[in-house]
Amino acid sequence: MNGKTNYYELFVAWAASLSNQDFIDIANSNGELNRTAIAKALGCGRRVVNGQNARITEALGALEERLRKEGVLPPLADEDSVKPGNEPKEYDHTERRRNLDSARASKLEVENTELKARVNELERELEKAQSDLRRFKEQREAFDELGVILR
Structure with missing residues (x-):
């Protein structure tokens, strides 16, 4: 070679050297292999693993798919499927206004009480x-x- 590191070959050799437990250990909570851990193992930057090197990206996708089929990695969470209790909340456009109104009402009540006390004092x-x-x-x-x- 001409001094350039062939990260694809390093990736293939690295992937072949790992056991299923090793893959489980470097999987993240999304069911994907941790790209940062792979980049460190290959001695390259994360961008090489995250798409800069198309051959590695394709091989990594194929590796993850194979590991899912073998049951080593969990299936990817479908973006459309939502777990019960984790449904996205509908944004309430009126909530901020209600909070502001409530704070303003509290402030006005305090001011009103102070003014009533001042009026009573002035009447005396x-x-x-x-x-x-x-x-x-x-x-x-x-x-x-x-x-x-009287003067």
């Missing part, structure tokens, strides 16, 4: 001021009757 002050005003009016009337001039 007004009653006191009106009481003082009546008292001062009575004093002024008394001074007027006595002829006292």
Whole structure:
């Protein structure tokens, strides 16, 4: 060879050297062989295994299919089939608005309570001021009757 590594030949030799248990050990939860582990074993980058090298990609697909037929790898999860309890949730367009409205309503309730307390306080002050005003009016009337001039 001219100094280039033939990763396809390395892949074929690597795959032939592994037992069924070895394949099970490097399988991921999707039922596929872990591409990163394969790339490390071959001494190449993940892109070589993930499609840059068409021969490896094709051979890897065939290997995984053979291992599925032999029962070593689980069948691929069908994208259309959904496990019970994992059904996709329908997006509720109104949920965000309800949450915002609920938060706003809570804030307004707190503000309303504070304002009611302030109104009660101001009404007490007004009653006191009106009481003082009546008292001062009575004093002024008394001074007027006595002829006292206030400066």
